[in-house]
Amino acid sequence: MLLLIFIMVAGIVLGYLLRNQRKIISVNNKLTTIIIYLLLFVLGYGVGADEKIISNLFGLGKDALLLTAGAVAGSIFFVRLVEKKFFP
Incomplete structure (x- = not known):
């Protein structure tokens, strides 16, 4: 975990230093x-x-479609809510 944090920080520093290149x-x-x-x-x-995924592909696809539709609907709902509240 510490290595991942170090790599991320190193990337941020390098990106900052080379941002004009x-x-x-x-x-x-x-x-x-x-x-x-x-x-x-x-x-x-x-x-x-x-094999497990392939044999259950239809069921998993249906569930994934429902989750995606719910996530998109929820995102749209909350964006509209924030727009009305903070950007009248």
């Missing part, structure tokens, strides 16, 4: 996108390789 920022953005795609691929591979 446009070339580094451009490369960082492209690298971040590639790594996110790689992580999504590995996650998909892990899901596809798991």
